[in-house]
Amino acid sequence: DQIEKSGYDHFMLKEIYEQPTAIKDTFRGRMLADDGIIKMAGIDDHLEKFVNANRIIIAACGTSWHAGLVAEYIFEDIARIPVEVEYASEFRYRNPVIHRNDILIAISQSGETADTMAAIKLAKENGAFVFGVCNVVGSSISRETNAGAYTHAGPEIGVASTKAFTTQITVLSLIALKLGKAKGTISNSDFHSYLHEMESIPSKIEIALDKNDHILKVADNYKLAKNCLYLGRGYNFPVALEGALKLKEISYIHAEGYPAAEMKHGPIALIDEEMPVVVIATRKGHYEKVVSNIQEIKSRKGKIIAIVTEGDNTVEEMADHVIEVPETFEAFTPLLTTIPLQLLSYHIAVMLGKNVDQPRNLAKSVTVE
């Protein structure tokens, strides 16, 4: 067991630290940044279908659903394809409208989730093309789909998904960029810049991981919290959902993720000096708006933990704690902002003595409804 954990106390921590390598493995052989090429057999073989798709429906569960939400932003932004993200469990029973020109992308780490599998079957019955993004090679979902792309994250043992999430976002970003290029919705020079930026993501994750000692200290301040709110906008709204999910899964602290601007329609009523609020406030993407959300929390005495871009002084003056991540393109910020949230929930759960790798009532893959 200790050997498998390579000296880490838990699989989850090991898998958090594996992310720079896992992401390199995801784009290795697919992304040739200097040549300006993305090669993905599953897309190349069906490029026409993707380019002419009316819309993309993404079906998934849990953390994979959050990766789907990030993908919605990047597909619409870069490839200008309308996207709907569905909980597989709702989609399968909703009598959804599915057309022959729709593409369903199923995202699943295990490739065994029963609801996601049922969504695939339903889409196929209605004539849609089904593409899988799985981690486990040869899994049921990877066999049932018409085509697909593996994440190549390596085995994920911790029940709380970490490297599967960031590698799913990586694969989906590559697909969006490839389609953007094929459709001409992104310029050649932007395409090249995105590829070079993607190449730098693993080393930027290393820098985010280097903040671990600081995050441990931050965690110590909040381990006794009863509730926690996570806020983000745009690309980082799904990251807020994922951060909250990580905390509740392994520490059993009640946590909610919300789009920052929706705070005023409900969650703001909960804010008092007892309420920690984790705000993703990176400089790209609605920064000023998020800063004004932070002011609203501050004036109600909420405790603010802000995830900020390196060198940010504005938020630092307002927040109780800041955790820095390197600067990157807005579309890639989720790959960095997720890291401190994973570490924060990990440390809180360890301090509370919880079973981090196998939290109560949860399973790594849910093969029944």
Ligand code: G6P
């Ligand atoms: C379970 C796991 C989660 C995972 C979800 C979907 O709930 O505990 O970590 O995100 O299933 O699993 P999948 O294998 O389809 O991504």
